[in-house]
Amino acid sequence: MEIIRTEKLEKVYQDNSVPVHALKGIDLSISAGEFTVIAGPSGSGKTTLLNLIGALDKPTAGKVYLEGEDLSAKSKGQLANIRLNKIGFIFQAYNLIPVLTALENIEFTMMLRGIPEKERRRRALALMEELGIAELANKRPTEMSGGQQQRVAVARAIVNDPTIVLADEPTANLDSVTGSRLLDLMERMNREHNITFVFSSHDPKVIERGRRLLWLRDGLIEKEDVRDAAPSEG
Amino acid sequence: MLWKIAWRNLWRNKRRSVIILVSVVVGMVAMMLTDALYTGMIRQVLTNQVSLEVGHIQIHRKGFHDNPSIKLLIERPDEVEAVIRQHPEVLHHARRVLTYGILSSSYNSSGVNIVSVEPEAERQITLISKSIVQGRYLKGEAHEVLIGEGLARKLEVSLGDKVVAMASRLDGSIGSDVFRIVGIYRTFDSEHDKVTMYIPLETAQHMLGLGDAVSEFVLMVKDVRQVDAVRDSLRNQLPPIYETLSYRDVLPLLVYQSEAMAQWMMIYYVIIGIALVFGIVNTMLMAVFERMQEIGVLKAIGMPNRKVLAMILLESTILGLLGTVIGIGVGMLIYWPLSHSGLNLSVFSESLASFGVGAVIYPVMDLRILLSAGVSIPIVALVGAIYPAIKAVRFEPVEAMRYI
Ligand SMILES: Nc1ncnc2c1ncn2[C@@H]1O[C@H](COP(=O)(O)OP(=O)(O)O)[C@@H](O)[C@H]1O
Ligand SMILES: [Mg+2]
Numbered sequence: 001m002e003i004i005r006t007e008k009l010e011k012v013y014q015d016n017s018v019p020v021h022a023l024k025g026i027d028l029s030i031s032a033g034e035f036t037v038i039a040g041p042s043g044s045g046k047t048t049l050l051n052l053i054g055a056l057d058k059p060t061a062g063k064v065y066l067e068g069e070d071l072s073a074k075s076k077g078q079l080a081n082i083r084l085n086k087i088g089f090i091f092q093a094y095n096l097i098p099v100l101t102a103l104e105n106i107e108f109t110m111m112l113r114g115i116p117e118k119e120r121r122r123r124a125l126a127l128m129e130e131l132g133i134a135e136l137a138n139k140r141p142t143e144m145s146g147g148q149q150q151r152v153a154v155a156r157a158i159v160n161d162p163t164i165v166l167a168d169e170p171t172a173n174l175d176s177v178t179g180s181r182l183l184d185l186m187e188r189m190n191r192e193h194n195i196t197f198v199f200s201s202h203d204p205k206v207i208e209r210g211r212r213l214l215w216l217r218d219g220l221i222e223k224e225d226v227r228d229a230a231p232s233e234g
Numbered sequence: 235m236l237w238k239i240a241w242r243n244l245w246r247n248k249r250r251s252v253i254i255l256v257s258v259v260v261g262m263v264a265m266m267l268t269d270a271l272y273t274g275m276i277r278q279v280l281t282n283q284v285s286l287e288v289g290h291i292q293i294h295r296k297g298f299h300d301n302p303s304i305k306l307l308i309e310r311p312d313e314v315e316a317v318i319r320q321h322p323e324v325l326h327h328a329r330r331v332l333t334y335g336i337l338s339s340s341y342n343s344s345g346v347n348i349v350s351v352e353p354e355a356e357r358q359i360t361l362i363s364k365s366i367v368q369g370r371y372l373k374g375e376a377h378e379v380l381i382g383e384g385l386a387r388k389l390e391v392s393l394g395d396k397v398v399a400m401a402s403r404l405d406g407s408i409g410s411d412v413f414r415i416v417g418i419y420r421t422f423d424s425e426h427d428k429v430t431m432y433i434p435l436e437t438a439q440h441m442l443g444l445g446d447a448v449s450e451f452v453l454m455v456k457d458v459r460q461v462d463a464v465r466d467s468l469r470n471q472l473p474p475i476y477e478t479l480s481y482r483d484v485l486p487l488l489v490y491q492s493e494a495m496a497q498w499m500m501i502y503y504v505i506i507g508i509a510l511v512f513g514i515v516n517t518m519l520m521a522v523f524e525r526m527q528e529i530g531v532l533k534a535i536g537m538p539n540r541k542v543l544a545m546i547l548l549e550s551t552i553l554g555l556l557g558t559v560i561g562i563g564v565g566m567l568i569y570w571p572l573s574h575s576g577l578n579l580s581v582f583s584e585s586l587a588s589f590g591v592g593a594v595i596y597p598v599m600d601l602r603i604l605l606s607a608g609v610s611i612p613i614v615a616l617v618g619a620i621y622p623a624i625k626a627v628r629f630e631p632v633e634a635m636r637y638i
Contacts, residue, residue: 056534057632077538084536091635095531099242104235109535111235156535 003163003196004030004053009062011048011219022048024219025062030164030198035190037210038200045219046200047168053198054087054166055079067163084112088157090167090199094149096141102152103128103137106159113160127155131185147178154185158195167199171206183209236541240548247521251553254517258557258611259564261506266565266607269499270597271577276492277598280481283488285361286421287349288481289452290461291468293318296477298449299484304333304404307447308476314451317471323464325456328355329448331438335401337381337431339389346385347430348401350438359452362419362432369393369417374434379413382427383420393418399431403443411441496602503606507614514618518550522622529626530634539627546623547616554615558608565607569599 009026012019022045030036030053038046051057052064055071056079064071066086071079083089096105103124110120128134133151141149150170157165167186171179183206189195201207213225244251284290292299293314295306308314311329318327331350336343353372357363362380363371372378379397381389391397395415403409413433421427439445455464461480469478482489522529529542576594 051632054534057630080533080536080538082536083534084538087536089535091531091534095528095635097239097528097532099239099246104238108235112537112541 001032002029003032003067004028004198005065006053007063007065009049009052009064010060011045011052011057012060022219023052023059026219026221028214028221030196032163032196033190033194034196034198034212035187035210036198036212036214037207038198038214038216039202039207039210040200040216041202044202044216046202046216048219049216050166050168050198050200053164054089055082084109085160086163088160088162088165090150090153090157090165090170092169092172094141094146094153094173096149096152096156098141101138101140102133102144102148102155105141105152106155109156109160123159124155127159131155145178146174147182150174150178150182151185154182154189158189158193162195164196164198167197169200169202171201171203176205179203179206180209236545236548237552240545240552243521243525243545243549244552247524250517250520254513255553255557255560257513258510258554258615259561261510262557262561262607262611263565263568265503265506265610266561266599266603267568267572267597268502269603269606270569270573270599271595272495272499273492273600273603274573274596274598276488276495278595280485280488280492282422283485284481286423286426287360288484289359290455290458290481291324291453291465292479292484293451293453293468293472294449294477294479296475299477299479302332302449304331304402304442304444304449307404307444307449308451309447311446311448311451314472314476317468318451318453321464321468321471323455323457323460323467324453326355326358326454328352328359328452329435330356330450330452331435331442331444331447332449333401333438333442335399337385337389338398338400339391339395341390342388344385344388345429346399348399348438349430349432350435351432352435359454361421365419365421366417367420369415371417372432372434373416374436376434376437377411377413378416378434378437380417380419380432381415382430383418384424384428385431386415386418388428391415399433399441401442403441405443409441409443411437499606503610507610510611510614511618514550514553514615515621518546518619518622519625521549522546522626526629526634529629530631533629533631534635542626543623546626547619550615550619550622551612554612557615558611561611562604562608566599569597572597573599 006026006028009023011023012021026049038049040046052059055066058072066082074082097108100108106124106127107120110123125134125137128137131151131154133148133155136144136148136152144152171182174182186197186199187209190197207213211227215222215224293308295308298306318324329352333348335346335348337346351372353374367383372380386392389397393415397413397415398410399413400408400410419427435448439447455461462482465478465480472478532542573596576596578594
């Protein structure tokens, strides 16, 4: 089932009134259950593409459809609501809320969705248990390592059962072992709960973990690869 | 959870929050104490006037208040006294004869208010018996007079000297009598002391040819809050040839002043409030811009604008509420001892004395003050956060997150 489709997606930034063509016409489709990596060097447009797919920004031209709905027709409030209910975000710099504990960070979007306190606590704790981060529950972000913070960020991104999880260079701030463990975790969630992940990277070791590879260069998809099986299955 | 976030955010920059909190508390305490001091001062002027001469309720022949002539008399005082005596809310009462005249010594003379009192009954009404600085209070003997310190100085007389008083008699001729100064008094009102002499009632009635008649009855009631009700019931029971007035009717200017004061204080509150608003705007703007990236993330993960707005407003309002609680606490801590000891303003006592206040002012903190301070500060904090909160709402998540 197709959940994301883009048509001739273009994005032009004005950098000191010099136009920068970050995306030059992207056509892609992402289906439920995919584990897709957007691969490309720095400046190729990965962040821009993920921002557009994630309803965080509006394209200069072209369209993004999320579950068949045209995002360009939505108001800012509607987009915020779509992000809250349908999209999970994992950022490069973890970006947990510093004044909240790990548990509260995971509960936060459930709170925004109006889920009662008891229920959200139960769900957050169960998920932390499953991700093996239960002992972090009462820690603030400053008291956790980068890898721990990013695991909490994964929990925050998937706790609402989003349609898609977008992760912009999620391992870029982690060492390779920690980064690899994080990818293990994402893979497991993809496999066991059929959560759709799209992540970006310029690191070959990370890129090779994707099952579908979209190669981005200078704002265009250069080529596409599909790997038959994930290494963890072999 | 928004409360929790707002509360914890408040303490991220402790120094900044403490500085703004201190300025809120200082502003608030200044407001409360100034207000309490003025309220106390106005009340003191009012109680002073009441206890110096006005009493709670006065009864005269109709028209006397507007035109205090010796001709407007209560000719049958016993008839009036009978009504007063049976009223359960009246605590004390006394008769007086009031007129104007000239008091002369061998050196000088001066226009005077001649207040003729029943010495024992008057003790219960006014402070004059307690204000003697030389000699003694009146005993009710013939030819004794009590004069103020200022008057004694003017006439260049001292205790035991003889003075001559002259005043119009009821029949239009001039009455006069010789008096011996048995006491010199001093009140908080130096103007009063320069022009007022006290003599026994009977002496005056004789000197002025009044027979039994008096100018007024002065009453003290049991509960001053009931003064208007007592006045009305006495008014209904007395024949219509009399007028019955409460101190509020007699001192309308002071009553008006105390009401106008409350309005002046509002202006003062507004001025301090505006100053605090700027402090809050500045603090909250810093707080918002410092957290730009974080606010971007909150919006990116789907926090709606109204909740971002609420979060910022809440943060500032909590600050305001905290300031209010501490401010009321500190204000009461300073107020409590002051309300007992009073504030000694003897530096200004000359001008205060001529205004009818003593040198020591006792501040009065009432519900109006606590409410004005307690409500205005949280509102100020809320108003001050509106602009910063709107700024936060305007952040575009993608732009804001680029600020790393
Ligand atoms: N807000 C912006 N203003 C101007 N230029 C931008 C902005 N964001 C991205 N760009 C430019 O767009 C291009 C693509 O950027 P980006 O999507 O961040 O690439 P990547 O994430 O692959 O490094 C780059 O040339 C970058 O400099
Ligand atoms: Mg990028």
